[in-house]
Amino acid sequence: MILGHVIALDPTPEQEGYFRRACGTARYAYNWGLEAWKRMYKAGQKPNANKVKAAWNAHRAAELPWTYEVTKCASGEGIRNLGSAFANFFFDLKKPKKQRRFGYPQHKRKALNEGFELWNDQFELHGRAIRIPLLGWVKMREALRFDGKVMGATVSCTAGRWFVSVQVDMITMPPPAPAGTVCGIDLGVETLATVSSERGAVIQKVQNPKARKRMAKRKKRLQRRVNLQKNRAKKLGIKASRRQRKRRVALAKLQAREARIRADAAHKFTTAIARQFETVVLEDLNVTGMCKNHALAGAVLDANPAEIRRQLEYKVAMRGGRIVYADRFFPSSKLCSKCHVVNHDLQFERDWTCQCGAHHDRDVNAAINLERLGRAFTAEVTRGDMAAYTGPHKRAGKRRGGTANQGPGAHICARSD
Numbered sequence: 001m002i003l004g005h006v007i008a009l010d011p012t013p014e015q016e017g018y019f020r021r022a023c024g025t026a027r028y029a030y031n032w033g034l035e036a037w038k039r040m041y042k043a044g045q046k047p048n049a050n051k052v053k054a055a056w057n058a059h060r061a062a063e064l065p066w067t068y069e070v071t072k073c074a075s076g077e078g079i080r081n082l083g084s085a086f087a088n089f090f091f092d093l094k095k096p097k098k099q100r101r102f103g104y105p106q107h108k109r110k111a112l113n114e115g116f117e118l119w120n121d122q123f124e125l126h127g128r129a130i131r132i133p134l135l136g137w138v139k140m141r142e143a144l145r146f147d148g149k150v151m152g153a154t155v156s157c158t159a160g161r162w163f164v165s166v167q168v169d170m171i172t173m174p175p176p177a178p179a180g181t182v183c184g185i186d187l188g189v190e191t192l193a194t195v196s197s198e199r200g201a202v203i204q205k206v207q208n209p210k211a212r213k214r215m216a217k218r219k220k221r222l223q224r225r226v227n228l229q230k231n232r233a234k235k236l237g238i239k240a241s242r243r244q245r246k247r248r249v250a251l252a253k254l255q256a257r258e259a260r261i262r263a264d265a266a267h268k269f270t271t272a273i274a275r276q277f278e279t280v281v282l283e284d285l286n287v288t289g290m291c292k293n294h295a296l297a298g299a300v301l302d303a304n305p306a307e308i309r310r311q312l313e314y315k316v317a318m319r320g321g322r323i324v325y326a327d328r329f330f331p332s333s334k335l336c337s338k339c340h341v342v343n344h345d346l347q348f349e350r351d352w353t354c355q356c357g358a359h360h361d362r363d364v365n366a367a368i369n370l371e372r373l374g375r376a377f378t379a380e381v382t383r384g385d386m387a388a389y390t391g392p393h394k395r396a397g398k399r400r401g402g403t404a405n406q407g408p409g410a411h412i413c414a415r416s417d
């Protein structure tokens with residue numbers, strides 16, 4: 001498994017200047033290669049990344065001596081990224097139009113967030129420092145924590161701060177989670193997640209930091225000022241002023257801080273879950289469909305369910321566990337965890353009372369049902385529980401084209417034996 005360790009850098013002003021020149025070289029090589037690709041195609045040739053790279057090397061040696069002031073990886077990876085962009089574009093053309101994700105490659109513009117890549121034989125790590133060609137040693141905030149073969153690195157700038165992401169092919173994996181442990185996780189909006197374990201005896205609610213909501217006023221004020229200045233400069237036909245650039249940087253810093261708060265909460269939660277549980281049960285949420293509701297989209301994206309799912313998939317697999325996804329139509333919130341009766345009248349209520357007299361918190365009830373579904377899947381519950389969970393799934397499975405054959409409302413996403 002290849003993992004990336006992102007480490008903050010502490011460059012000097014001279015080193016920052018080198019980083020910006022390297023970013024500019026990578027951007028220039030990409031744009032030059034795009035124009036060369038178009039020229040080859042118009043001339044009747046069949047362009048590819050190797051032909052563009054050969055043309056770039058010849059043009060670089062004759063016309064662009066300033067590109068030799070930085071590492072050759074910057075321009076080389078720029079051309080390689082162009083080849084990957086065209087490969088994705090041509091591959092996507094085979095898909096239906098609604099399923100396409102990649103368009104025709106476009107020119108890159110100078111922006112606040114840029115970067116360049118380094119090959120594994122072009123840099124060296126020693127403690128809390130990294131050596132970059134034609135620059136020397138640059139301080140890092142921490143040492144590399146992963147043990148394995150270094151595959152490469154990417155130096156990037158985010159809101160004025162420089163980072164290096166080191167890709168490592170892992171040799172040793174962290175210790176596995178306790179055998180036989182199962183948890184059900186109900187991802188939410190107000191609460192980041194509700195976790196049920198030990199057959200519903202232990203319930204844990206993880207609070208959502210709500211970074212977007214906390215910073216909405218400041219971000220809205222800065223965005224308004226940046227847009228006003230941008231429109232005024234465009235109307236007068238002048239370049240952006242120093243004050244306008246400062247506000248753009250301030251807005252980028254605020255957005256980066258919001259993203260870091262969200263990522264920090266997701267990483268802490270997923271790491272704790274992967275350490276404690278061997279089997280993790282999640283709902284197969286339709287996040288794209290949920291975000292089409294404009295009244296709910298911001299809160300859903302602030303809760304970051306897709307990122308939590310992605311992190312759980314690789315962190316649980318690293319420890320030899322598995323992810324079990326409940327069917328999208330499995331009624332986790334509507335199904336009473338006491339008598340297994342489905343409350344079809346439940347809409348948006350946060351708590352409800354079943355006909356058997358049991359009072360349920362919506363999120364807690366869903367987490368308990370998901371945990372029991374995971375235990376049923378691993379054959380750790382009685383046959384009566386299996387029958388109780390098979391019924392609702394079969395009715396929903398017919399709407400999805402026969403998914404009821406996969407088991408009691410669940411399917412395995414990832415497993416390491």
